[in-house]
Amino acid sequence: MTIPEKLTALRKIMERESLDAYIISGTDPHNSEYLPEAWQQRKWISGFTGSYGTVVVTLKEAGLWTDTRYFIQAEKELAGSGINMHKLRVPDAVDYPEWLASVLPAEARVGIDGFCMPVNDIKSLESYFTAKKIRVIDKTDLLGEIWLDRPGLPEAPLFLLKTEFAGKPAREKINSVREYLQEKQADYALFSCLDEIAWLYNIRGRDVSYNPVVISYAVIGREKSWLFVKNRKVSAEISKELAANGIEIRDYHHLFLFLDELKKTDAVFCLDTDTLNYAVYNKVKSVCRLIESKSPVVLWKSIKNTTESGRYRHDPLFLLAGRQFKETGIDRNRGGGKTDRIPSGMSRLYFR
Numbered sequence: 001m002t003i004p005e006k007l008t009a010l011r012k013i014m015e016r017e018s019l020d021a022y023i024i025s026g027t028d029p030h031n032s033e034y035l036p037e038a039w040q041q042r043k044w045i046s047g048f049t050g051s052y053g054t055v056v057v058t059l060k061e062a063g064l065w066t067d068t069r070y071f072i073q074a075e076k077e078l079a080g081s082g083i084n085m086h087k088l089r090v091p092d093a094v095d096y097p098e099w100l101a102s103v104l105p106a107e108a109r110v111g112i113d114g115f116c117m118p119v120n121d122i123k124s125l126e127s128y129f130t131a132k133k134i135r136v137i138d139k140t141d142l143l144g145e146i147w148l149d150r151p152g153l154p155e156a157p158l159f160l161l162k163t164e165f166a167g168k169p170a171r172e173k174i175n176s177v178r179e180y181l182q183e184k185q186a187d188y189a190l191f192s193c194l195d196e197i198a199w200l201y202n203i204r205g206r207d208v209s210y211n212p213v214v215i216s217y218a219v220i221g222r223e224k225s226w227l228f229v230k231n232r233k234v235s236a237e238i239s240k241e242l243a244a245n246g247i248e249i250r251d252y253h254h255l256f257l258f259l260d261e262l263k264k265t266d267a268v269f270c271l272d273t274d275t276l277n278y279a280v281y282n283k284v285k286s287v288c289r290l291i292e293s294k295s296p297v298v299l300w301k302s303i304k305n306t307t308e309s310g311r312y313r314h315d316p317l318f319l320l321a322g323r324q325f326k327e328t329g330i331d332r333n334r335g336g337g338k339t340d341r342i343p344s345g346m347s348r349l350y351f352r
Contacts, residue, residue, distance in 0.1 A: 167307025
């Protein structure tokens with residue numbers, strides 16, 4: 001199918017569902033920037049291959065909102081598609097929520113895929129729609145009806161990062177989460193960001209190009225912990241090692257079934273609504289009480305332990321990059337040039 005044909009097919013579905021617009025966020029259920037092929041919906045519907053952008057389709061128009069990194073690329077890739085580029089991070093830029101609020105009629109219906117938009121993005125979207133009583137309608141994955149050759153989710157096996165490299169076993173990190181739960185007076189914490197789960201459980205994978213993460217969810221309770229991942233990705237040996245750290249394996253698609261099991265327990269969940277997707281949030285909300293709180297893992301994993309920081313100083317690639325900066329970057333800066341933030345940070349570690 002060509003891009004115009006895809007847009008025509010999508011609009012027919014929108015008319016059937018009584019939708020005036022449909023938003024394709026360009027992320028996945030884990031709020032990732034870099035995606036496995038199965039969730040590259042923005043690329044499939046528009047032909048745009050950049051890592052950042054949102055596509056909005058109305059019954060008459062279609063647009064891609066992206067930032068300064070991709071203006072030239074987007075102009076080329078969108079040519080002849082029927083999708084207009086809207087520039088962000090420039091003076092007088094109008095983002096898609098404001099644009100929709102201006103072009104749609106009162107009481108219009110805007111469709112989203114709730115699995116592929118974080119909660120706070122939806123709340124922000126709804127704030128623009130209040131005056132005209134525009135409704136946000138969760139219509140999960142409308143593209144699935146027309147994307148007939150869609151790839152499946154990755155099935156590469158996960159592997160463990162040994163404690164000698166991580167510096168701290170998973171059970172210690174889990175205990176830190178339990179201390180956090182006690183502080184918040186909550187029973188469970190749900191994690192959906194793949195980098196956070198990789199750090200918490202010391203797991204790695206090959207599900208996303210150039211990102212060593214595993215498509216999964218994690219739930220940590222006061223007594224037990226769970227990893228929701230495709231069962232075939234976990235070998236018996238790794239399952240045993242995870243169990244030794246108190247981590248039970250559940251199938252990736254059984255998260256909602258797990259939550260249903262807690263329906264009568266009056267459990268309290270800690271959730272990060274900056275990253276958790278709207279569909280999972282609503283499911284948790286329907287069965288448990290909620291505490292909306294920033295994930296503590298973001299801060300924890302940014303503070304490197306002795307093992308992690310020590311490896312920077314002995315990693316040959318890191319040392320080579322630092323040496324290259326020493327030989328070229330400093331001389332260049334003597335002439336008044338500015339130092340890029342990343343090489344500058346590398347040089348500080350290199351010279352320590």
